[in-house]
Amino acid sequence: xxxxxxxxxxxxxxxxxxxxxxxxxxxxxxxxxxxxxxxxxxxxxxxxxxxxxxxxxxxxxxxxxxxxxxxxxxxxxxxxxxxxxxxxxxxxxxxxxxxxxxxxxxxxxxxxxxxxxxxxxxxxxxxxxxxxxxxxxxxxxxx
Amino acid sequence: xxxxxxxxxxxxxxxxxxxxxxxxxxxxxxxxxxxxxxxxxxxxxxxxxxxxxxxxxxxxxxxxxxxxxxxxxxxxxxxxxxxxxxxxxxxxxxxxxxxxxxxxxxxxxxxxxxxxxxxxxxxxxxxxxxxxxxxxxxxxxxxxxxxxxxxxxxxxxxxxxxxxxxxxxxxxxxxxxxxxxxxxxxxxxxxxxxxxxxxxxxxxxxxxxxxxxxxxxxxxxxxxxxxxxxxxxxxxxxxxxxxxxxxxxxxxxxxxxxxxxxxxxxxxxxxxxxxxxxxxxxxxxxxxxxxxxxxxxxxxxxxxxxxxxxxxxxxxxxxxxxxxxxxxxxxxxxxxxxxxxxxxxxxxxxxxxxxxxxxxxxxxxxxxxxxxxxxxxxxxxxxxxx
Numbered sequence: 001x002x003x004x005x006x007x008x009x010x011x012x013x014x015x016x017x018x019x020x021x022x023x024x025x026x027x028x029x030x031x032x033x034x035x036x037x038x039x040x041x042x043x044x045x046x047x048x049x050x051x052x053x054x055x056x057x058x059x060x061x062x063x064x065x066x067x068x069x070x071x072x073x074x075x076x077x078x079x080x081x082x083x084x085x086x087x088x089x090x091x092x093x094x095x096x097x098x099x100x101x102x103x104x105x106x107x108x109x110x111x112x113x114x115x116x117x118x119x120x121x122x123x124x125x126x127x128x129x130x131x132x133x134x135x136x137x138x139x140x141x142x143x
Numbered sequence: 144x145x146x147x148x149x150x151x152x153x154x155x156x157x158x159x160x161x162x163x164x165x166x167x168x169x170x171x172x173x174x175x176x177x178x179x180x181x182x183x184x185x186x187x188x189x190x191x192x193x194x195x196x197x198x199x200x201x202x203x204x205x206x207x208x209x210x211x212x213x214x215x216x217x218x219x220x221x222x223x224x225x226x227x228x229x230x231x232x233x234x235x236x237x238x239x240x241x242x243x244x245x246x247x248x249x250x251x252x253x254x255x256x257x258x259x260x261x262x263x264x265x266x267x268x269x270x271x272x273x274x275x276x277x278x279x280x281x282x283x284x285x286x287x288x289x290x291x292x293x294x295x296x297x298x299x300x301x302x303x304x305x306x307x308x309x310x311x312x313x314x315x316x317x318x319x320x321x322x323x324x325x326x327x328x329x330x331x332x333x334x335x336x337x338x339x340x341x342x343x344x345x346x347x348x349x350x351x352x353x354x355x356x357x358x359x360x361x362x363x364x365x366x367x368x369x370x371x372x373x374x375x376x377x378x379x380x381x382x383x384x385x386x387x388x389x390x391x392x393x394x395x396x397x398x399x400x401x402x403x404x405x406x407x408x409x410x411x412x413x414x415x416x417x418x419x420x421x422x423x424x425x426x427x428x429x430x431x432x433x434x435x436x437x438x439x440x441x442x443x444x445x446x447x448x449x450x451x452x453x454x455x456x457x458x459x460x461x462x463x464x465x466x467x468x469x470x471x472x473x474x475x476x477x478x479x480x481x482x483x484x485x486x487x488x489x490x491x492x493x494x495x496x497x498x499x500x501x502x503x504x505x506x507x508x509x510x511x512x513x514x515x516x517x518x519x520x521x522x523x524x525x526x527x528x529x
Binding site: 019020021022036037038039040041042043044045046078079080081086087088089090091095104105107108109110111112113115116118119121122123124125127128129130131132 | 155156157158159161162462463464465466467469470471483486487489490491493494497502504506507508509510519520521522524525526527528
């Protein structure tokens with residue numbers, strides 16, 4: 001039934017390097033870690049970002065250091081799992097599956113997320129849409 | 144009619160000036176008459192003109208002619224600070240009447256307006272003009288006038304001074320619209336030697352950078368002086384902007400150039416300068432300035448220039464703060480309500496591209512139009528989480 005052709009970890013790394021020559025990718029024990037810088041547009045800051053992925057799990061993204069800040073101290077940043085960890089997609093096989101390239105999905109979504117994050121910091125409103133955690137009872141397993 | 148081309152953007156801005164050009168246009172559009180309000184105002188002033196000129200009316204023999212003047216003619220209206228109503232100025236020009244005492248002319252126009260029951264209810268007498276209040280939308284200020292010579296020059300009654308005051312709204316608008324020309328269009332015109340007719344009014348999507356500059360200067364004036372308009376009168380802002388504009392296409396860079404020009408010119412003049420009417424030498428628009436007012440005007444220009452430059456060329460620290468810092472500075476200039484609304488419009492446009500599959504990403508991670516060479520499509524996604 002499952003017709004997904006899972007991309008191997010080294011293929012994923014190669015795609016990231018070819019699309020984003022500034023990114024450094026390492027594979028250790030089946031875990032891919034890509035580090036690089038993203039600046040979504042001319043008005044935006046530059047962010048140090050980390051993408052981690054192991055086949056069979058959801059990719060994770062982190063924004064390094066304390067670059068992401070809530071508007072009020074102790075407050076929540078919209079669409080994050082943790083203060084440094086944006087939620088880029090609704091974790092279901094329809095949103096992301098392992099034949100998708102990180103370079104063509106996760107990284108652009110992160111750029112887009114950072115754009116809306118800065119708009120939110122600037123105006124107090126999240127314009128990027130999305131699904132809230134509360135709307136989902138149980139996460140599907142990763143593809 | 145002389146019109147700028149409407150702007151459509153297939154690409155996303157690739158540098159700060161391009162971003163600011165679009166952002167400032169959004170701020171202007173949020174500050175001016177909507178197309179519906181604009182058409183409505185035009186209908187109203189045509190109706191006023193028809194009423195004043197109607198056969199059998201008191202003024203019919205003077206062949207009155209009603210036309211817009213000021214910001215409506217120049218295409219530089221902005222909603223007044225803290226109000227929902229726009230000031231729109233009309234001239235009611237009578238003919239063969241300059242021999243009459245000024246107050247008589249004023250009273251005749253008033254009498255004719257008051258003869259209409261609808262107008263009577265919303266009519267108000269002001270110093271030089273008659274005001275029709277269209278509550279919640281705009282008011283039309285009707286300035287009775289007589290011709291002065293053949294060049295569009297008129298005289299208007301001043302009720303307080305009981306004398307004729309000189310004015311030339313058509314001449315001023317002709318000068319301003321000539322100054323609106325873009326550098327490349329100017330070159331073209333010099334080659335062809337053609338003369339464009341004067342536009343009556345300019346719909347918003349066709350505005351020139353210079354018209355936007357005047358709107359932005361008026362908007363910042365309203366913020367900086369909390370609605371006070373006597374120090375930086377619109378006619379002074381329009382004259383200075385028109386004088387220093389050099390035909391640039393980029394709104395933000397043109398605005399920077401105009402502010403630089405005004406700043407350096409004024410810094411070189413320690414005492415109150417004359418600001419001459421470009422179409423009527425001898426008339427000083429700054430005749431009400433004293434040293435204190437002049438200093439406040441200079442500080443308004445200085446503040447505007449410093450904030451704008453900080454958005455165009457931020458320090459490294461401010462660059463690291465991203466959009467937030469620029470938005471804060473733009474909020475100081477034009478009011479955070481309108482600036483935030485402009486960001487919301489930008490976000491909507493970005494989401495339209497995103498949902499329409501037209502958003503791309505370049506190799507550095509910069510979001511771009513999909514049509515851009517080397518860009519890859521950004522697939523649709525739904526951000527998750529609280």
